[in-house]
Amino acid sequence: MxxxxxxxxxxxxxxxxxxxxxxxxxxxxxxxxxxxxxxxxxxxxxxxxxxxxxxxxxxxxxxxxxxxxxxxxxxxxxxxxxxxxxxxxxxxxxxxxxxxxxxxxxxxxEIKYWTWQELLIALKQCQDFLLIANSAGVLGRCLDSLAGRLALTSESSPCASTSSPDSSSVRFSSDSRSTESLKNSFTRSTWWFEDLLLLSPKLVEMVTKSMVSRNIDHAIISKFLLFYHKSKSSAATADEKCKIVETIIDMLYTLDQSSVSCKSLFGFLRVSLSFNLSKSSRSKLESMIGYQMDQATLDNLLVPSPHGTNYLYDVNLVLRFLKAFIQRGGFQVSLMPMQKVASLMDLYMAEVAPDPCLKPSKFLALAKALPDSARESQDKMYHAIDLFFEVHAGLSEEDKIKICCALNYEKLSAGACLHLSQNAKFPSNSAVQAPISQQFKVKSLLHTTNNYKFENDPPCSFNKTEKKGKEDEANEQIVLYAGKPDLSADNEKLRAHLQVMQCRVMELEKVCRKMQTQMAKIMKLKVSRHSNARSLPKLCS
Missing domain, CATH: 3.30.710.10 (Potassium Channel Kv1.1; Chain A)
Incomplete structure (x- = not known):
């Protein structure tokens, strides 16, 4: 025919x-x-x-x-x-x-009866004409079947099994084989990583969403995404690498943040610096890093400044991390993460302070980024500010005062207060605030000591008249320096007067230590008498 x-x-x-x-x-x-x-x-x-x-x-x-x-x-x-x-x-x-x-x-x-390899072949073919296959519904069915098999594998991962979802699982009873089974658990849960390397970034995105909808362990999904990035980026072009990085970041953002390590996120940050990532992907990465800011290290934060800027480190990036950390609300649950971040920021401020191109406004933003409750002591912050003033000798008095406003003088140690009172780099009002704060601490200590009362206490070598005189002396000094003296008139005289005051403070501290020692002896003697009195009936019997 x-x-x-x-x-x-x-x-x-x-x-x-x-x-x-x-x-x-x-x-x-x-x-x-x-x-x-x-x-x-x-x-x-x-x-x-x-x-x-x-x-x-x-x-x-x-x-x-x-x-x-x-x-x-x-x-x-x-x-x-x-x-x-x-x-x-x-x-x-x-x-x-x-x-x-x-x-x-x-x-x-009948897709549920296909082998794993047949399913991969079908997915690869869908990838070649993605839009049409997706609209035809074939791709959706293949992805659903793939995610379903991975979900079954994930559920059975605690048991020893071969490296295929089509194989039957095996249980071992002996201790040695059980130990070996635990060693291979990671391999059993990740056997499919290499098989999915044939997929494009777009298809990986769709597979990830299907796995998330199937409630597959987010830690396993994040490991796959990191494996995919590492494996595919080595032979990819610059544009392909950028697309891969954006896809992985977008997918990691949909997972539980605790399933992605802080180290991995900073690794992505280092890689992304050479790419022109989309604003959305960059924002998601910074948000994820900010969420785990308490797990970061100083080396992680020392990111070079963007091209075309004259300052050394990217301070704006760290400020965005801190903003994301505050917004997560973690400090409301526990103060520990906040204190870790505060300690990290003290180190970071000391590292960036010597940069002569760092603007005072940026340094002040770092100092005020966290609430006052995040730091039990502000000695390290004082040290960072001291370094900044030393390098930026041309700062105006106004800028110095703004930066010093971030310091809580009550959280400075006696040594830091002493150093500050003699530090010519700081504005004059700080030189007054330091001794006032120190005097307040001594006065509080004396007040606390006076509250101890014992019955039948023997006379103390430090009598009330002497104690009263010391308190009056401290109060007199506080009133004197709480005023607004004209420091510009005679700086040398003021400095000498401050040194005299420091000597008196040290004398008060010595007296307080003696009192505490004597009271401890009295308490010990009193406890000993009570114990002897209780033991008398037993001896008489």
Whole structure:
């Protein structure tokens, strides 16, 4: 039987086919409707397809079905056939045997019986014409089946099993084999990592979302994403690397933040510095790092400043980390993370303080980024400010006062107060505040000591008259320096007076230590007397 070739079909500009119009229109509703409008035209017919699924290969599969009336539908071609059948609207025949769309639909219902490798092949084919396969519904079914198998593997991971979801699990009873099973648990839960390297970043994104919807362990998902980035980036172009990094960051952001290590996030940060990441991806990465700021180290934070800037380190980046950390609300649950971050920031401020290009406003922002409750002592912050003033000798008095406002003088040790009172780099009001704070501490100590009362206490060598005189002396000094002396008139005289005051403070501290020692002896003697009195009845009996 002679075959008539009266229709020319141009497929995506790749190849031209001469076909029998009558045969192909008997299977395709799309062509049938098209030629139904061109009655009487029998010669020089030509159809041009610009977006045929699978191109020439897909159209050739369709022709094979049309001319033979059947075709073997396998996982290796089902994605292509189903998409092409939908494109050509090949559901015209009333007979299931000649209805390609219905046949592919039926085959897709058996996807649960496919092997792991067959499922990967189908996914790879969907990837080649992603948009069409996704709209046809094939991709969604493949992804759902893949995630379902990984979920089953994840649930059975505590038991020893072979490296395939199609294999049966095995349990060991002996101690040695159980130990070996625990050692291999990580391998059993990650056996599929290399298999999914064939997927594109877009498909990895879709697979990740499917796994999350299946409640697969987020720690395993994050390990896969990190493995995918490391494996695929080595041979990728700059644009491909940027796309991979953005995809991984976006997917990590959807996971539980505790499933991603702080070290890995800073690794992504270092890599991303050379790429022009989207604003959204960069913001997500900074937010994730800020969430785990209490796990960071000083080396992590010493990120070079952006190209074109003259300061040494990227302080703005660290400030954004701190903002994200505060917004997470972690300090409301526990003060420990906040204190860790405060200690880290003291180290960071001391590291960036010697940078001559660092603006006072940025240094002040670092000092005031955390609440006062985050620090039990502010000696390290004082040290960082001292370094900053030393390098930035040309700072105005106004800028210095603004920075010193971040200091809580009550949280400075006696040694720091003494150093500050003699520190010419600090503004004059700070030199007054330091001794006032120190005097307040001594006065509080004396007040606490006076509250101790014992019955039948023996006379103390430090009598009330002497104690009263010392307190009056301290109060007199506090009142004297709480005023506003004209320091500019005679700085040397003020400094000498401050030194005299420091000597008196030290005398008071010595007196307090003596009192505490004597009271401890008295308490010990009193306890000893009580114990002897209780033991008398037993001796008499």
């Amino acid at each position: 002679a075959v008539c070739c009266d229709l020319e079909v141009d497929v995506n500009g790749q190849e031209t086919f001469m076909v029998d119009k009558k045969i192909i229109t008997s299977y395709s509703c799309r062509l049938s409707k098209l030629f139904g409008k061109s009655v009487g035209i029998e010669k020089n017919l030509k159809v041009i397809f610009h977006d045929f699924p699978g191109g020439a290969e897909g159209f050739e599969l369709v022709l094979r079905f049309c001319y033979n009336g059947r075709i073997d539908i396998t996982p290796s071609n089902i994605s292509l056939l189903h998409s092409a059948a939908q494109f050509m609207e090949m559901n015209k025949s009333a007979s299931e045997k000649h209805n390609l769309l219905e046949q592919t639909e039926k085959s897709l219902e």
